[in-house]
Amino acid sequence: MSARGDQPRTPVLRQEYRPPAWWVDHVELEFDLDATETRVTSRMSVRRNPEVDAEPLTLSGAGLETKRVEIDGEPAKFDERGADETLVVEGVPERAEVTTEVVVHPERNTALEGLYKSGAMLLTQCEAEGFRKITWFPDRPDVMATYRVRLAGDRERFPVLLSNGNCMETGELDDGRHFAVWNDPFPKPSYLFAIVAGELSELADTFTTRSGREVALKFYSEPENIGQLDHAMESLKKSMAWDEERFGLEYDLDVFHVVATHDFNMGAMENKSLNIFNARYVLADRETATDADYEAIESVIAHEYFHNWTGNRVTCRDWFQLTLKEGLTVFRDQEFTADMRSPGVKRIQDVSDLMARQFPEDAGPMAHPVRPERYVEINNFYTATVYEKGAQVVRMYETLLGRDGFRRGMDLYFERHDGQAVTCDDFRRAMADANDADLEQFERWYRQVGTPTVEASTRYDESAGELVLELAQRLPEHPDNRNIGALMIPVKVGFLDTDNRPLPVTLSGESEAGPETRLLVLTDEKAEYRFRDLPADALPSLLRDYSAPVKLDYDWSSRDLARLAGFDSDPFSRWRAMRRLSERVLGDLIEGRDEHDAELLIEAWAAVLDGSGEDPALAAELLSLPSVGELAQDRDPVDIEAIHAARVELLGLLGRRLENALRERFDTLAPTGEWSSEGPDAARRRLRNVALGLLASGGCDDAAEWASKHYDGADNMTDRLAAFRTLVHHELEGAQDALADFEQRFADDQLVMDKWFAVQATRSDERAVDDVRRLMDHAAFRLNNPNKVRSLIGAFAMMNPVAFHRADGAGYKLVGEVLDKLDDINPQVGARLATSFNRWRAYDDKRSAMMKEQLQKLAAKKGLSPDIEEIVTAALK
Numbered sequence: 001m002s003a004r005g006d007q008p009r010t011p012v013l014r015q016e017y018r019p020p021a022w023w024v025d026h027v028e029l030e031f032d033l034d035a036t037e038t039r040v041t042s043r044m045s046v047r048r049n050p051e052v053d054a055e056p057l058t059l060s061g062a063g064l065e066t067k068r069v070e071i072d073g074e075p076a077k078f079d080e081r082g083a084d085e086t087l088v089v090e091g092v093p094e095r096a097e098v099t100t101e102v103v104v105h106p107e108r109n110t111a112l113e114g115l116y117k118s119g120a121m122l123l124t125q126c127e128a129e130g131f132r133k134i135t136w137f138p139d140r141p142d143v144m145a146t147y148r149v150r151l152a153g154d155r156e157r158f159p160v161l162l163s164n165g166n167c168m169e170t171g172e173l174d175d176g177r178h179f180a181v182w183n184d185p186f187p188k189p190s191y192l193f194a195i196v197a198g199e200l201s202e203l204a205d206t207f208t209t210r211s212g213r214e215v216a217l218k219f220y221s222e223p224e225n226i227g228q229l230d231h232a233m234e235s236l237k238k239s240m241a242w243d244e245e246r247f248g249l250e251y252d253l254d255v256f257h258v259v260a261t262h263d264f265n266m267g268a269m270e271n272k273s274l275n276i277f278n279a280r281y282v283l284a285d286r287e288t289a290t291d292a293d294y295e296a297i298e299s300v301i302a303h304e305y306f307h308n309w310t311g312n313r314v315t316c317r318d319w320f321q322l323t324l325k326e327g328l329t330v331f332r333d334q335e336f337t338a339d340m341r342s343p344g345v346k347r348i349q350d351v352s353d354l355m356a357r358q359f360p361e362d363a364g365p366m367a368h369p370v371r372p373e374r375y376v377e378i379n380n381f382y383t384a385t386v387y388e389k390g391a392q393v394v395r396m397y398e399t400l401l402g403r404d405g406f407r408r409g410m411d412l413y414f415e416r417h418d419g420q421a422v423t424c425d426d427f428r429r430a431m432a433d434a435n436d437a438d439l440e441q442f443e444r445w446y447r448q449v450g451t452p453t454v455e456a457s458t459r460y461d462e463s464a465g466e467l468v469l470e471l472a473q474r475l476p477e478h479p480d481n482r483n484i485g486a487l488m489i490p491v492k493v494g495f496l497d498t499d500n501r502p503l504p505v506t507l508s509g510e511s512e513a514g515p516e517t518r519l520l521v522l523t524d525e526k527a528e529y530r531f532r533d534l535p536a537d538a539l540p541s542l543l544r545d546y547s548a549p550v551k552l553d554y555d556w557s558s559r560d561l562a563r564l565a566g567f568d569s570d571p572f573s574r575w576r577a578m579r580r581l582s583e584r585v586l587g588d589l590i591e592g593r594d595e596h597d598a599e600l601l602i603e604a605w606a607a608v609l610d611g612s613g614e615d616p617a618l619a620a621e622l623l624s625l626p627s628v629g630e631l632a633q634d635r636d637p638v639d640i641e642a643i644h645a646a647r648v649e650l651l652g653l654l655g656r657r658l659e660n661a662l663r664e665r666f667d668t669l670a671p672t673g674e675w676s677s678e679g680p681d682a683a684r685r686r687l688r689n690v691a692l693g694l695l696a697s698g699g700c701d702d703a704a705e706w707a708s709k710h711y712d713g714a715d716n717m718t719d720r721l722a723a724f725r726t727l728v729h730h731e732l733e734g735a736q737d738a739l740a741d742f743e744q745r746f747a748d749d750q751l752v753m754d755k756w757f758a759v760q761a762t763r764s765d766e767r768a769v770d771d772v773r774r775l776m777d778h779a780a781f782r783l784n785n786p787n788k789v790r791s792l793i794g795a796f797a798m799m800n801p802v803a804f805h806r807a808d809g810a811g812y813k814l815v816g817e818v819l820d821k822l823d824d825i826n827p828q829v830g831a832r833l834a835t836s837f838n839r840w841r842a843y844d845d846k847r848s849a850m851m852k853e854q855l856q857k858l859a860a861k862k863g864l865s866p867d868i869e870e871i872v873t874a875a876l877k
């Protein structure tokens with residue numbers, strides 16, 4: 001940890017980027033593997049960068065025990081500066097071979113960054129700045145080198161030895177040790193480096209690329225989970241075929257590895273040809289994984305695979321450009337899932353996820369553009385903004401340029417930049433140049449902070465016989481938004497006639513009837529669009545397909561929302577209309593107004609249920625209410641109890657009033673044939689479980705009996721977990737039995753136990769605080785395992801507002817205590833959890849003061865990690 005007085009750490013600024021003073025063309029690494037003490041020798045072929053002023057060779061390193069530094073085989077003069085974690089090597093000629101030897105301690109590494117231990121396996125995580133915890137190196141993504149890696153270790157403990165690229169040689173050594181040499185011919189930044197050593201079982205398959213090359217696909221897990229790798233393997237093959245088909249991109253090496261680990265800070269990591277995955281995004285079988293897990297695995301496998309081109313072949317110049325690879329790769333994985341499953345439902349899920357996770361970031365103390373301007377700890381910027389909003393920004397290129405135009409832009413991007421470390425501006429230029437388009441103004445999307453608003457209004461111009469749509473845009477108040485100006489905002493619009501049929505959208509002055517969905521591009525603060533041949537009462541459907549990541553302000557009547565929810569041709573627009581209608585009803589209930597439109601909502605839900613046979617997955621999306629957390633987003637002060645009570649009341653009303661239809665759906669959707677994880681089957685289970693939940697919310701007499709039967713009879717995790725959640729969350733008779741049964745049945749399965757923890761942590765009841773405290777002592781819980789922390793503490797703090805905000809502050813205290821410990825164990829995971837206090841100012845005085853106290857306590861902690869410090873400082877500011 002770097003030394004520090006009372007001064008806050010100085011941030012790194014985007015504008016201060018300077019090219020490196022030294023290049024590294026090639027690295028030879030040797031690992032003498034051992035869990036307590038691993039010796040790492042590095043030989044770097046370095047070359048002075050003639051384009052910048054001469055500077056001594058400066059390498060980054062963190063927590064390394066340096067044994068030796070040499071230049072061309074001779075001992076070198078060097079200066080190790082603990083404070084800024086650098087090693088300055090004096091007297092390096094223009095070109096040289098610089099050797100370092102260090103010792104690191106994998107077993108002690110609980111931060112899971114660098115070289116660490118998971119079970120009996122040793123493995124690495126280098127993104128973003130973990131390579132410096134393994135060896136001295138210019139650890140920045142614009143320094144790209146080829147790597148040759150020799151791994152040596154005990155054969156019994158580490159029978160499998162993997163690194164990037166191709167295996168060149170293996171062999172025996174003395175004392176029961178063996179070695180393997182790996183060579184990666186593609187120059188790569190250090191963050192894509194990886195090794196794995198351990199006792200692992202392998203599932204092998206092959207994929208033949210469209211140019212006829214055979215690629216070996218090898219998946220590794222602990223021996224006991226080898227039977228759970230098939231779905232991930234199938235997903236990889238689908239991803240490989242899809243990327244060839246949609247983007248013309250083929251895999252480039254002879255082998256592709258996937259390794260599953262239970263100890264991982266994030267979802268997965270795209271290390272060149274050696275992808276390392278959090279086990280939860282690899283392992284699946286019918287009994288232990290839900291349909292949602294199956295879909296998530298398919299999408300994360302795709303995401304990491306797609307990074308091979310968008311991230312690895314073309315990488316980021318500096319970490320401010322993170323969205324260059326992440327926004328683009330998320331966009332690609334979203335498109336993949338849309339093609340594999342249902343595009344409409346996928347779009348709804350992505351937008352709903354954006355609104356639930358990214359909107360709060362945009363409105364919070366850490367708000368940043370998709371391309372941040374400054375950071376203290378880069379690990380804090382792997383955010384929904386960089387990833388999810390970044391993907392929406394990429395989607396806008398496609399919306400503006402069309403699918404073919406977007407493809408032309410991608411082709412040019414790879415043609416120009418293959419093998420380079422580049423910027424978001426390079427990407428935008430490729431899009432513009434390939435299409436002869438002017439995308440200068442589009443750059444503002446990379447600089448603006450917060451969620452923009454588009455205000456819309458309509459009127460009918462009798463004299464001209466035209467319907468007039470006015471759009472105006474505005475950015476939220478933020479110092480960084482002052483000099484941005486108007487954004488380029490694609491807005492898709494349509495209109496419905498009084499029978500809810502689509503109308504052609506024709507601009508005034510056009511001679512031919514226009515399309516049913518029209519793309520308008522708002523480039524000014526304000527604009528007016530005139531349409532001809534539309535009746536005065538045409539119902540506008542605005543921002544179809546969520547064509548831009550903005551908040552739309554338009555004053556629909558509740559009746560019109562119900563019409564859109566029932567009949568719009570755009571699934572996203574239907575979902576958003578239903579959302580707005582339910583938000584309106586909930587708003588009235590929260591404020592205690594007697595007059596509300598619940599009847600309209602009930603009617604709209606009845607209509608959805610009635611027609612749900614056609615698309616049960618879409619129906620399931622439509623039949624949902626915003627969460628307490630989402631309802632809290634736009635309120636200040638927040639009254640969690642009132643929000644929760646309103647939700648319970650409305651769900652109860654819906655459950656009771658729709659009881660017959662829900663029962664009928666539950667019956668008609670019962671499985672007919674063999675179980676399959678595919679979309680249509682999953683969709684039936686999904687709606688069926690929504691129906692069960694609503695019946696329980698309605699307090700129906702036999703809900704407990706139904707839920708228990710559903711639990712006992714389940715032949716898959718989707719149904720079992722849904723029934724389990726219903727029993728526990730509604731405290732139905734049988735809940736205690738189910739808790740015990742679930743625990744016993746899955747005691748040996750870490751990933752399923754995560755679900756068991758999460759269900760209890762998210763019960764909307766004040767007593768959940770005590771449950772969580774008790775469960776922290778459970779044998780299956782470990783504070784040093786990120787999945788456990790996320791499923792018990794993270795779920796509690798982020799997804800259980802009722803208990804987290806308990807009036808006596810017990811929830812805050814619990815999370816504060818955990819944070820204090822996590823700060824020493826795993827700052828990255830701790831920093832994410834710390835954001836649960838971000839909105840402390842929006843609560844009543846008592847709660848607000850108690851949340852603030854937790855933040856202040858952390859801020860005052862000696863040796864607080866930069867990760868948590870950055871979050872806490874921003875929150876208190």
Ligand code: 0A1
Binds near residue numbers: 270379382
């Ligand atoms: N690049 C990975 C995400 C990732 C980021 C950081 C990590 O460790 C600090 C690990 C993984 C992805 O987008 O999948």
Ligand code: ZN
Binds near residue numbers: 303307325326329
């Ligand atoms: Zn990624």
